[in-house]
Amino acid sequence: MKLGLQLGYWGAQPPANHRELVDAAERSGFDSVYTAEAWGSDAYTPLAWYGSATERLRLGTSVLQLSARTPTACAMAALTLDHLSGGRHIxxxxxxxxxVVEGWYGQRFAKPLARTREYIDIMRQVWARQAPVTSPGPHYPLPLQGETSTGLGKPLKPIVHPLRSDIPIYLGAEGPKNIALAAEIADGWLPLFFTPRMADQYNAWLDEGFARPGARNTRETFEVAAVAQIVLTDDTEAAYAAIKPFxxxxxxxxxxxxxxxxxEVxxxxxxxxxxxxxxxxxxxxxxxxxxxxxxxAVVDDSAIVGDEAHVREQIKVWEQSGVTTMLVSPGSVAEVERLASLVH
Incomplete structure (x- = not known):
């Protein structure tokens, strides 16, 4: 089992101790650090800022919102960070x-699965840099054509040669069809509310994707990086009360x-x-x-709350259910170190 530090997105103000948490995660043997975005802070800027102070941690987003960037813009940001970090980006x-898509970004939400498939295909074309990037659409046509275009667009290759021609892509997916899509076209799955109790159902959805023609991975090479609320405490009642508003x-x-x-989850x-x-x-x-x-019981289904013995036991349960990385959000350096000691 690997540990990832999930920094999430900012609240009303920038967090005061994230740099300390990242430093502790690097020292304590965490595998990765992740940032997120909603409709406030973006995911890439903090990830680059904190990533610049690390040498080993992989730098992931959990998650970038598709509608925040065109696929080529996302591919540009990814290849840039991948270069700066020496090939550590996810x-x-x-x-x-x-x-959010229509209210914040002013984009259409129709056909999310098809949009995801097209988006990822374009990103991988950018990184492969084998030919000018083109896409017939219909969601992200390149070059743009039709009545709304000038007709002057031309296919382009990225100026920068990517450090890696195939940067790992994980999908944040909650529904059965999207989970199967992750297994088919992505390198990992980022579940938000994971419960080991439903491992058989998750595996059935993933297996559907793995079985599709052209699937990129098998179960053995696929990552499941699950958000895991872990609270080390003897006061479980207080911990439950703190989690329930979330x-x-x-x-x-x-x-x-x-x-x-x-x-729906x-x-x-x-x-x-x-x-x-x-x-x-x-x-x-x-x-x-x-x-x-x-x-x-609802909290217990997708969180781990208890003393060290209970947490160690439940980490094993999550691992046996198929999770390869637990994305945790400790609030202090001491919590980072305690969690690391339970896994390593």
Missing amino acids: VGLGVSGPQ LALYMGGMGSEDTNFHA YRRMGYAEVVDEVTELFRSGRKDEAASIIPD
Whole structure:
């Protein structure tokens, strides 16, 4: 089992201790550090900033939003960071949801699976640098043609020769079709709310992708880098209470009332009634109450809360379920070091 430091995205202000956490992760044997983006801080700038102070940690995004950049712009940023880091970059991509894509980026959300496939194909053309980059579309046509274009566009190759012609791409995927797509065209899967209880179902969806013609990987070469809330504590009641507002936000407050991909994850886990009640309370402004009605068992399903013996045991369970990297978010240098000691 490998550990990744998940820094996430910023809140109202830049975090004060992320540099210290990155330094501790590098010293303690973590495999990687990851950043994210929503509609505030971007993922690439902090990753480059903190990555410049490291020599060994792999630098990943979990996740970049497809609609934030054209595929060639994303490929440019990736090849640049890959050069600067000596080949340590991992591109984690996700489609986000229609509320963010249309409301923040002003882009269309239609056909997310097809858009993802086309986006990744263009990125890999850029990095391969074997020919000028072209795409017939329909989502990212290169060069642009038709009534809205000047007709002067021409296919181009990147000026910079990429350090690696095939930078790893992981997909943030929650639904069955998207998970299968990750297994087919990507190098790894980034699950947000993973539960070992559903390992057989996840493996069935992944196997569907691995079995498709032209699949890039097998189970043996595919990474599953799962977000894992690990809280080392003897006061489990307080830890559950601290996690529940986060779950209430994702379960009841993300997306719209009838289109929330995170909520669907919990429905597939068997918590449809909880999701409905949390959503109703959260969207009526009763956020504290929405968090309080979430049962402890729901937290336990996708988090690890307890003393060192319990955490060690559960890490083994996650590993046996197919997880290759656990993306953790310790709040202090001491927590980084304690988590590292449980794995290494």
